[in-house]
Every structure is written in C-alpha cells, then in structure tokens.
Amino acid sequence: MATLNLPLQTNDLSPSLLPLLQALQTTSSTDRLAILLFLLSTFGYLTRGRVWAKPDPNYDVYFQRPQEGPNCTTSKASATRNIAKRLADGGYDAVIFWGSQSGTSERFAEALGRECGTRFGVHALVADLSDFDAESIAEISKDKFAVFILSTYGEGDPSDNTAGLWDWIKKVKENSSAVRELRYLAFGLGNSNYKYYNRVLDVVADAFDASGATALIPRQKADDANGGTEEDFQSWKDDVFALFRGMGYEEKSIKYQPSIKIEFGEGQEAKHTLPVHHQHSATCSTIVPLPIKNARELFTAGDRNCVHLELDLGHSDIGYKTGDHVGIWPSNPDQEVTRLLEALGLQHRRHEAFTVTPLDDSTKPKIPSPTSLDTAFRHHLEICAPVSRKALLDIAQFAPTPEAKALLLSYGQSREQYERLTATMHITLARLLQLAGPSTTWTTLPLSFLFETLQPLQPRYYSISSSSVISPRRIGITALVVNKCIPGTSPSTIHGLTSNYLLSSTRLPSNALPSTHTPSYTHTNLNDATTDGTKILAHVRKSKFKLPITSSTPLILIAAGTGLAPFRAFLTERAKLHSIGKPVGKMLLFFGCRHPSSDYIYESELAKLQSALGDKLEIITAFSREEGKKRMYVQDRVGQESSRVVEMLDQGASLYVCGKAGMAREVDVKIEEAVGAGKGLGEKEVKAWTDGLKKRGKWRADVWG
Structure with missing residues (x-):
C-alpha cells in the first residue's frame, strides 16, 4: 500500500490533538x-x-x-388539557365529564349537554375525562360547575378513561381543602348485583365532600340490575333541571337544534372503516380483523346454544396473556337494518355516501365520513337496543301524523304504560316507528337527530378460554347464544346481538327452536381479498385475572356456565407445566350448570385434564335442573366445602370466581360466613380478612351482570 504523506499543520489545532x-x-x-x-x-x-x-x-x-401560524387568530383552547382554562376560553358555564366502559355514561352526558343548552341556555362542555388533566378540576372557578357521570364495573373498578381522575382522587383525600372552589353534581351507573355497587361514584364524591367541594344536589345512583338505568337517569335529570330553575336559569320550550350536519354528495365513496370511538390504550389493543378457525358447537338446548371458536392472530401486531379479555365488535342483523331504512323511507338512499360535520367543537361524530346509511346502521350505531321512554318523547315532535304523535306521547308520559309496552314487545327504534306509524314513513325524522340520539355500537367482552402458553396465536372464545322470548299477543324475541353474530360468523348450523332462529348478518372482510374465511373485528383488553407466578400455588376455581372459559385456559396451562416436570399446586374446581347431559361444557376436556393431573385436580359439580334431584347451585357446593376453601386460603391458595355477579356475591357470603364461624370473627374482622386477600391479589373475580 502506498505511504500517505500529508503536510500536517498544527498551529491552529487544539493542544489536545497534538499527541494524535x-x-x-x-x-x-x-x-x-x-x-x-x-x-x-x-x-x-x-x-x-x-x-x-x-x-x-x-x-x-x-x-x-397553516391555522396555527404566528399570525393566526384561531383559538388554541382546544389543545389545552387544563379544563379550567378550556371552560374560561370557550365561555362555558359547566363541564359534563363522563367515565364510561360501555358507552352509556357517554350517551347520557351528551344528552344532558344538549338539553342544558336547548332548555336552559346553559353552555356545557361534554368532556371525556381522559382528555384533561384531573388536577386542573381543582382550578374550576366558583361561577361554573362540574357534572360527573361515572360508571362502575367489575369489582368496583373505574372505566379505562377514568384512570387519571382515579389516581388524582387519592391525593384529594389527603388535602382537606383541595377542591374548596368546586361546585359539582354526580350521577353513578352500576348494578346492585355486584358487591361494590356504584363504588366509583361514592369514592369520588366522598373525596370531593371531604376536601371542601360543594354538592349542588345529593349524588344519585342508577341500578341496572332490573334494567332501571334509563329511568334512574331521567329521575336524576329532573332534579338537575329543578336545580337550574332555582339558580335562575329560564326554561325554554324545547326546539330541536342539530349539532351535526349531514350532506349527501356525488363523488364521495362510502367505506367500511373501523369504529371511530375506540381508543387504543395501555389496556386495550388496536382493533384488527381476525379470521375464525376451529368453530364447533358445545351444546344446544332449546333456545340456547353454546359455541367454541378460535380467532387466528396470524401476523397481526396484537397478542394476549392467559386471563385477558377479547372485545368483539358485532354488526347489526340484516332484518333490523332493512326495517329501519323502510320505516324512514330511505331504502333508495341506502348505499349513497354522505359526510358528517360537527357544528361545534364539543361534538364528536359517532360514525366515520364518508359513509353510507347501510354502513352506519349496520356497523356503527346501536339500532337493536330498546328505546328509552325519554326517546319516545323526543321522537314525538317529528311524528308524521297526529295519531303517531299521540301514541308516542301516551307511552312516553306514563312510566306504567311504557313498562307494559316493553314487557310484551322488544321495542327497537325501527319497531317503534312501525308501531306508531304503520301506514306511513318517517321522512320528517332528521338523520342528524338519529345519529345524535343512537348510541355508538360497542364491543362485547369475552373471557379468553385459551392459554397464551399453549396457543399464543389463537384466541379461544366460549359464547352462550341466548334468545329471550317475550310473551304477549304478538310474541317477539330479543336476540343476543353479539352471540348471534358470532354464531352466524362460525357458519355452524343453528339448532335453535324455529321461533328463535338465528338472524342473518352481512359479513365483510374489510376489502381483504386474502382471507380464507369470515373475519370479525376484535381487540384484546388486558385483565388482572391472572394465574399466580408460582405454579406450585394452590388454586380454588369457582365458575358457573360459560364462566368456565378462563379456567379452561388456567387448567390446560397447569397441565402443560405438570407434563414437563414443573411443580403444580392443588387445584379445586367448582363448576355449576343446568344439567349434566345438556350444558356441561368441555366435559370431555376436563376429564382428560383430570386424568393428566391426577390428584392435583379435583372437580366438584353442581346441577340446578337435574331430573329427580334437588336443585344445586355452585355457591351451594362452595358452602358445603367452605371449611376446606378457607383452609386452603389460609395456606396460601389463590381464589378465582367467574360468572354472573349474583353468583359471585353469594359465593362471597358463603366463604365469609365460614370465616366468621370458624375463626370466631365479627363482621368487621371478616371484611378485613377478605379485603386483605383481594388487595394481595389472592382473591379475584371476573363477573358480569
């Protein structure tokens, strides 16, 4: 190689470079x-x-x-996370916060916000709690007020979007004057079948009261145990409006004012897009279309079907852990979509594209743009839900005939008549319009009103019945398909929306009774030509319903019906560990269903698991409708074995309950009674004992209403 000879000039260089x-x-x-x-x-x-x-x-x-340049005069208030500043900059009188897991609180907040403006001239900002820093709530001035509509789900848990408020409330409790300027109203959504009924509302309101805030009216609670949420909300809203009158706000006659603009136009192409209101978060993955694999029927009994299916994660970016939940995004059945379009007289515009434009910055469209009526009613809006009594009064103003208006008002103004109607007929929006105006179409009903009033279509959650260790790219789902028949002069059926959608998606033949046939659905593959089967939209939600880290920890598993789903995953995972020589703790499984020969799901699988695990697994069954025998529920079996359950818990076992909330509550009672009797403890000591187990993650529940 040639020698490199370069004239090195060192005069202008740093002394530190001279050695080099x-x-x-x-x-x-x-x-x-x-x-x-x-x-x-x-x-x-x-x-x-x-x-x-x-x-x-x-x-x-x-x-x-361009609109954010230095010479632009557009307000940047919409970008702030300080709610006090947002209210001041926007000239708002109040903020209506919602904390929602299923969308009901959000819908109530939007409805209240509209009525505050139209009836009383109260300029209210409807706000997602996660859009603002909770600490800034303390800065809201005395001349304004805040409304909190908060849902409680699971074991007294707050909704995902309430996490920031929940963390801040812990600090509020420690400061007796943290929110002394705050004036507030609070309404909670819950279910009294759950042990921690409306806990989120109570925790938040108690903290506010103890820290100097002023409750303008007493907090109120909705109870969904008997479907009373809508009526409870109306009752609370009446009290809120009475407060407004007392505060000097003048009530106006209600005249509908749209908050969105609907425009049909040429050159627009309607597309089926993902739900616009789903937010990818730390607990929920993105929504992805997943193909269905390995679908089979677990049992059929009259009007009840139970199916098992698996979702293939393939090369998608999402994964799951044993014990997580999967959210399924259903679509509405063909018959209901067609019925609604016919009632509105809009069949001819079914596939025309239109756009939705908000008329103020507090309105968030529930459907994407551009879209079509078929897509909006099929994939984005809840059109199969029963219509509330309040909605009847609102719709009456658009009635096409005096007779239709009179009928709607008669049902809407009388709770007794409304309850008689809903006891004999499943009143969806389309059925209501056909009932009130059977010989005419509702061309006078604005689409903007419908899109504002109807709730966004929400996912339904299922406990994943597969193990991420055994099947890391397959999500198992166990779905009970129930179709409730409402007796009357014209019997009607309430079809479980998502369960029937799943049954239809599996392409399994429906073995239900003729009177409860499976509705038909139009399935879409989201323009994916590579699919080799039906795809459904789904996302994964993280759960705290997890196995102990140490496989030698004993387990007590209590389930009824499809509550067995996550325990199927737990047991298969433990069986795999046992097969490779890992130490596995004793497992006591309580399982209840109606009849051993008709709806004992995964019976053969459980037999194989018991054979593989030997004395490590003990299964105790309860059947509530076995012929010739006394009705026995799973909580009864737990009561019979309660001393053994308590002994295992004292020795470090972890307890899990999955199924309906009523069952879980009764299981709690059986165990607490055994603890009190066996240890000689009083009510407070027993509660401290159970609360201690739950705080340490040794007692977990995955329940539903």
Missing part, C-alpha cells in the same frame, strides 16, 4: 488513515451548527399547520 498528530508520524499508513478519519469526524462534530449545518430560524414552520 505526533502518532501519525510514527505509525503505519493504515493506522494513519484511521486516525485521520477520526480527526475529521471529531472536527465535523465540534463545528456543526457554527461552521456548517447552521440551523434554519424558520425550521419549525415546516411542522405547523
């Missing part, structure tokens, strides 16, 4: 080249921004929207 230059004189040509390259790189790094690559003073302009 001297080394160049005594090293080989290869080493000299390496050292020279190092010097050049060092020189370039030290002079960047001064000699070369000087920063452009206008660089940030490239990343600004």
Whole structure:
C-alpha cells in the first residue's frame, strides 16, 4: 500500500490533538488513515451548527399547520388539557365529564349537554375525562360547575378513561381543602348485583365532600340490575333541571337544534372503516380483523346454544396473556337494518355516501365520513337496543301524523304504560316507528337527530378460554347464544346481538327452536381479498385475572356456565407445566350448570385434564335442573366445602370466581360466613380478612351482570 504523506499543520489545532498528530508520524499508513478519519469526524462534530449545518430560524414552520401560524387568530383552547382554562376560553358555564366502559355514561352526558343548552341556555362542555388533566378540576372557578357521570364495573373498578381522575382522587383525600372552589353534581351507573355497587361514584364524591367541594344536589345512583338505568337517569335529570330553575336559569320550550350536519354528495365513496370511538390504550389493543378457525358447537338446548371458536392472530401486531379479555365488535342483523331504512323511507338512499360535520367543537361524530346509511346502521350505531321512554318523547315532535304523535306521547308520559309496552314487545327504534306509524314513513325524522340520539355500537367482552402458553396465536372464545322470548299477543324475541353474530360468523348450523332462529348478518372482510374465511373485528383488553407466578400455588376455581372459559385456559396451562416436570399446586374446581347431559361444557376436556393431573385436580359439580334431584347451585357446593376453601386460603391458595355477579356475591357470603364461624370473627374482622386477600391479589373475580 502506498505511504500517505500529508503536510500536517498544527498551529491552529487544539493542544489536545497534538499527541494524535505526533502518532501519525510514527505509525503505519493504515493506522494513519484511521486516525485521520477520526480527526475529521471529531472536527465535523465540534463545528456543526457554527461552521456548517447552521440551523434554519424558520425550521419549525415546516411542522405547523397553516391555522396555527404566528399570525393566526384561531383559538388554541382546544389543545389545552387544563379544563379550567378550556371552560374560561370557550365561555362555558359547566363541564359534563363522563367515565364510561360501555358507552352509556357517554350517551347520557351528551344528552344532558344538549338539553342544558336547548332548555336552559346553559353552555356545557361534554368532556371525556381522559382528555384533561384531573388536577386542573381543582382550578374550576366558583361561577361554573362540574357534572360527573361515572360508571362502575367489575369489582368496583373505574372505566379505562377514568384512570387519571382515579389516581388524582387519592391525593384529594389527603388535602382537606383541595377542591374548596368546586361546585359539582354526580350521577353513578352500576348494578346492585355486584358487591361494590356504584363504588366509583361514592369514592369520588366522598373525596370531593371531604376536601371542601360543594354538592349542588345529593349524588344519585342508577341500578341496572332490573334494567332501571334509563329511568334512574331521567329521575336524576329532573332534579338537575329543578336545580337550574332555582339558580335562575329560564326554561325554554324545547326546539330541536342539530349539532351535526349531514350532506349527501356525488363523488364521495362510502367505506367500511373501523369504529371511530375506540381508543387504543395501555389496556386495550388496536382493533384488527381476525379470521375464525376451529368453530364447533358445545351444546344446544332449546333456545340456547353454546359455541367454541378460535380467532387466528396470524401476523397481526396484537397478542394476549392467559386471563385477558377479547372485545368483539358485532354488526347489526340484516332484518333490523332493512326495517329501519323502510320505516324512514330511505331504502333508495341506502348505499349513497354522505359526510358528517360537527357544528361545534364539543361534538364528536359517532360514525366515520364518508359513509353510507347501510354502513352506519349496520356497523356503527346501536339500532337493536330498546328505546328509552325519554326517546319516545323526543321522537314525538317529528311524528308524521297526529295519531303517531299521540301514541308516542301516551307511552312516553306514563312510566306504567311504557313498562307494559316493553314487557310484551322488544321495542327497537325501527319497531317503534312501525308501531306508531304503520301506514306511513318517517321522512320528517332528521338523520342528524338519529345519529345524535343512537348510541355508538360497542364491543362485547369475552373471557379468553385459551392459554397464551399453549396457543399464543389463537384466541379461544366460549359464547352462550341466548334468545329471550317475550310473551304477549304478538310474541317477539330479543336476540343476543353479539352471540348471534358470532354464531352466524362460525357458519355452524343453528339448532335453535324455529321461533328463535338465528338472524342473518352481512359479513365483510374489510376489502381483504386474502382471507380464507369470515373475519370479525376484535381487540384484546388486558385483565388482572391472572394465574399466580408460582405454579406450585394452590388454586380454588369457582365458575358457573360459560364462566368456565378462563379456567379452561388456567387448567390446560397447569397441565402443560405438570407434563414437563414443573411443580403444580392443588387445584379445586367448582363448576355449576343446568344439567349434566345438556350444558356441561368441555366435559370431555376436563376429564382428560383430570386424568393428566391426577390428584392435583379435583372437580366438584353442581346441577340446578337435574331430573329427580334437588336443585344445586355452585355457591351451594362452595358452602358445603367452605371449611376446606378457607383452609386452603389460609395456606396460601389463590381464589378465582367467574360468572354472573349474583353468583359471585353469594359465593362471597358463603366463604365469609365460614370465616366468621370458624375463626370466631365479627363482621368487621371478616371484611378485613377478605379485603386483605383481594388487595394481595389472592382473591379475584371476573363477573358480569
């Protein structure tokens, strides 16, 4: 290699570089080249921004929207996370916060916000709690007030979007004057079948009251145990409006004012897009279309079917852990979509594209744009839910005939008549319109009103029945398909929306009774031509319903019906560990269903697991409708074995309950009674004992209403 001879000038260089230059004189040509390259790189790094690559003073302009430039007068209030500043900048009188897991609280908040404005001129901002920093609630001035509509689900848990408020409330409790300027109203949504009925409302309101806030009216609670949520909300809202009258707000006659604009137009192409209101978060994955694999029927008994299916995660970015939940996004059945379009007189515009434009910055569209009526009613809006009594009164103003208006008002103004109607007929929006105006179409009913009033279609959650250790790319689902028949002069059926959608998606033949046939659905593959079967939209939600880290920890598993689903995953995972020589703790499984020969799901699988695990697994069954025998429920079996259950818990076992909330509550009672009797403890001591287990994660429940 040729020798490198370069004239080295050292006068202008840093003294710290001289040793390197001297080394160049005594090293080989290869080493000299390496050292020279190092010097050049060092020189370039030290002079960047001064000699070369000087920063452009206008660089940030490239990343600004035109409407956010320095000369723009548009308010930036919408970008702030400080609710007090947002209210002041927007000239709002109040904020209506919602904390919702299923969308009901959000719907109530939006309805209340509209009526505050139209009836009393109260300018209220309807706000997702996660959109603002909870700490800024304390800064809301005395001349404004805050409304909290909060849902409780599971074991007294807050909704996902309430996490920030929940964390802040812990700090509020520690400061007796943290919110002394705050004036507030609070309404909670819950179910009294659950042990921690409306806990979120109570925790938040108690903290506010103890820290100096002023409750303008007493907190109120909705109870969904008997379907009374809508009526409870109406009752609370009446009290809120009475408060407004007392505060000097003048009540106006209600005249519908749309908050969105609907425009049909040529050149627009309607597309089936993902739900616009789903938010990817730390607990929920993105929504993805997943193909159905390995579908089979577990049992059929009259009007009840139970199916097992698996969702293939394939190469998607989402995964799951044993014990997680899967959210299934259903679509509405063909018959109900067609019935609604016919009632509205809009069959001819079924596939025309239109756009939805909000008329104020507090309105969030529930459907994407552009879209079509078929897509909106099929994939984005709840059109199969029963219509509330309040909705009857609202719809009456658009009635096409005096007779239709009179009929709607008669049902809407009388709770007794409304309850008689709903006891004999499943009143969806389409059926209501056909009942009130059987010989005419509702062309006078604005689409904007429908899109504002109807609730967004929400996912339904299922406990995953597969193990992520055994089947990491397959999600198992166990779905009970129930179709409730309502007796009357014209019997009607309430079809479980998502369960029937899943049954239809599996392409299994329906073995239900003729009177409860499976509705038909139009399935879409979201323009994916590569699919080899039906795909459904789904996402994964993280759960705390997890196996102990140590496989030798004993387990007590209590389930009824499809509550067995997560325990199927637990047991298969433990059986795998046992097969490879890992230590596995004792497992006591309580399982209840109606009849051993008709709805004992996964019976053969459980037999194989028991054979593989030997004395590590003990199964105790309860059958409530076995011929010739006394009715026995799973909580009764737990009561019979309660002393053994308590002993296992004292020895470090973990207890899990999955099924209906009423069953879980009775299981709690049986165990608490055994603890009190066996240990000689009072009610407070027993509660402290059970609460201690739950706080340590040794007692977990995955229940539903």
